[in-house]
Amino acid sequence: MSTPPTNGNGSSSTSKPSNPLKRVDLDGHDLPPSPAPSSPRNGRRRYALATELVYTESKDQYGASSVPIYQSATFKQSTAQGGQSEYDYTRSGNPTRTHLERHLAKIMNANRALAVGSGMGALDVVSRLLRPGDEVITGDDLYGGTHRLLTYLATNMGIVVKHVDTTDAEGVRSHITEKTAMVLLETPTNPLIKIVDIQTIARAAHEANPKAIVVVDNTMLSPMLLNPLDIGADVVYESGTKYLSGHHDIMAGVLAVNDTELGNKLFFMINSTGCGLTPNDCFLLMRGVKTLAIRMEKQQANAQAIAEFLESHGFRVRYPGLKSHPQYDLHWSMARGAGAVLSFETGDPAVSARIVEAARLWGISVSFGCVNSLISMPCQMSHASIDSKTRAERQMPEDIIRLCVGIEDADDLIDDLSRALVQAGAVTVTLDGFHATGAAEEVGKAPLTE
Ligand SMILES: Cc1ncc(COP(=O)(O)O)c(C=O)c1O
Numbered sequence: 001m002s003t004p005p006t007n008g009n010g011s012s013s014t015s016k017p018s019n020p021l022k023r024v025d026l027d028g029h030d031l032p033p034s035p036a037p038s039s040p041r042n043g044r045r046r047y048a049l050a051t052e053l054v055y056t057e058s059k060d061q062y063g064a065s066s067v068p069i070y071q072s073a074t075f076k077q078s079t080a081q082g083g084q085s086e087y088d089y090t091r092s093g094n095p096t097r098t099h100l101e102r103h104l105a106k107i108m109n110a111n112r113a114l115a116v117g118s119g120m121g122a123l124d125v126v127s128r129l130l131r132p133g134d135e136v137i138t139g140d141d142l143y144g145g146t147h148r149l150l151t152y153l154a155t156n157m158g159i160v161v162k163h164v165d166t167t168d169a170e171g172v173r174s175h176i177t178e179k180t181a182m183v184l185l186e187t188p189t190n191p192l193i194k195i196v197d198i199q200t201i202a203r204a205a206h207e208a209n210p211k212a213i214v215v216v217d218n219t220m221l222s223p224m225l226l227n228p229l230d231i232g233a234d235v236v237y238e239s240g241t242k243y244l245s246g247h248h249d250i251m252a253g254v255l256a257v258n259d260t261e262l263g264n265k266l267f268f269m270i271n272s273t274g275c276g277l278t279p280n281d282c283f284l285l286m287r288g289v290k291t292l293a294i295r296m297e298k299q300q301a302n303a304q305a306i307a308e309f310l311e312s313h314g315f316r317v318r319y320p321g322l323k324s325h326p327q328y329d330l331h332w333s334m335a336r337g338a339g340a341v342l343s344f345e346t347g348d349p350a351v352s353a354r355i356v357e358a359a360r361l362w363g364i365s366v367s368f369g370c371v372n373s374l375i376s377m378p379c380q381m382s383h384a385s386i387d388s389k390t391r392a393e394r395q396m397p398e399d400i401i402r403l404c405v406g407i408e409d410a411d412d413l414i415d416d417l418s419r420a421l422v423q424a425g426a427v428t429v430t431l432d433g434f435h436a437t438g439a440a441e442e443v444g445k446a447p448l449t450e
């Protein structure tokens with residue numbers, strides 16, 4: 001039998017707090033106005049993640065099993081004084097959003113989660129913690145949009161952004177100074193699939209400068225496979241457009257923290273700038289999150305099969321599910337799975353383009369984490385906002401193809417890819433099968449982490 005939800009001070013959920021302006025969570029932290037908890041307990045997990053993803057204790061008056069969409073901008077107040085009710089205005093808070101945020105806090109192992117309009121919106125909220133002169137230490141293989149926003153901050157807002165090799169944890173430490181306000185990490189990186197040791201970097205950053213916050217973009221793995229807050233991160237954010245929602249039918253971003261003050265600052269930014277996720281999109285994100293486990297399981301199994309298929313045919317494949325990945329052990333020391341994004345090279349951008357265009361089941365599209373399989377050339381698409389000179393400096397191969405694997409039948413995906421490889425002239429066909437044509441040149445290439 002389920003336990004009745006409790007309010008902030010542990011009393012029955014039906015009793016009202018004595019001061020309606022003051023709301024606290026189960027740990028006694030002040031919270032901005034929100035309804036009574038709709039997720040179990042204090043937001044912490046009691047069951048296996050697959051169970052918690054679908055399990056909520058809603059306090060809906062009619063017992064609705066799916067959270068209602070409170071499609072209302074305003075909420076009527078009972079007195080002229082205002083501020084007496086749970087909600088007044090959807091920019092500041094909405095019951096559908098609160099339900100989602102409580103659920104996200106639980107599955108992200110956080111004290112507080114916040115939902116905004118996109119992944120970039122989430123990074124924008126975090127970046128508003130920075131002041132002119134602050135330093136940000138971040139990777140040299142970042143999602144293109146992240147690079148673009150950081151470049152804007154460096155160019156226009158007086159923020160010093162240092163792109164360093166975050167696969168070298170000790171090297172990162174040497175860059176941290178008293179001016180370092182933020183260390184921003186992605187793992188696996190997108191699209192080079194490099195692994196970053198969050199725990200070691202977070203420890204080093206906090207030792208070197210206790211005021212620096214460690215921020216992790218967890219879009220590539222999702223809370224299904226990694227909880228960065230558990231291994232030293234101060235803030236985790238992700239694009240809810242990807243695995244969390246899973247169907248490419250909404251844009252969303254989520255943020256999660258354990259520190260109450262930090263959570264309040266982020267909420268302040270969201271309320272002040274008005275980037276909170278709309279009620280309708282909160283509903284869709286909530287619905288998507290419930291199938292995260294089953295989607296991710298199938299997507300990963302497919303990704304593993306495709307990575308092995310490509311590698312066995314002589315392609316240079318980047319995927320942390322392959323033992324050949326140079327940071328295989330590091331990845332599995334942090335994460336519960338390899339995810340469903342992999343990349344491979346052909347040795348020739350024109351051949352890569354022909355493969356992408358010959359594929360039928362694989363949609364030519366940016367983004368990942370969707371139930372449909374996608375194929376793209378990051379240098380021309382998702383990472384085109386990084387100029388070609390910088391891409392070259394960062395050793396991003398122009399021929400790299402990214403595969404974002406969905407939930408289709410694995411054999412169908414492999415058949416379609418095989419046909420595209422043959423049609424594009426990427427493989428040499430013999431009586432025994434086929435082998436990557438560019439494989440001979442690939443052999444002499446540097447290892448993936450260098
Ligand atoms: C790793 C990563 N972080 C953040 C984002 C931004 O998310 P959104 O498109 O929802 O703004 C993306 C993709 O867009 C991404 O790939």
Ligand SMILES: N[C@@H](CCSC[C@H](N)C(=O)O)C(=O)O
Nearest residue numbers: 143145366367368381382385
């Ligand atoms: N035109 C968009 C490109 C979005 S890329 C989406 C996703 N993160 C990916 O890696 O595919 C833009 O300019 O941001």
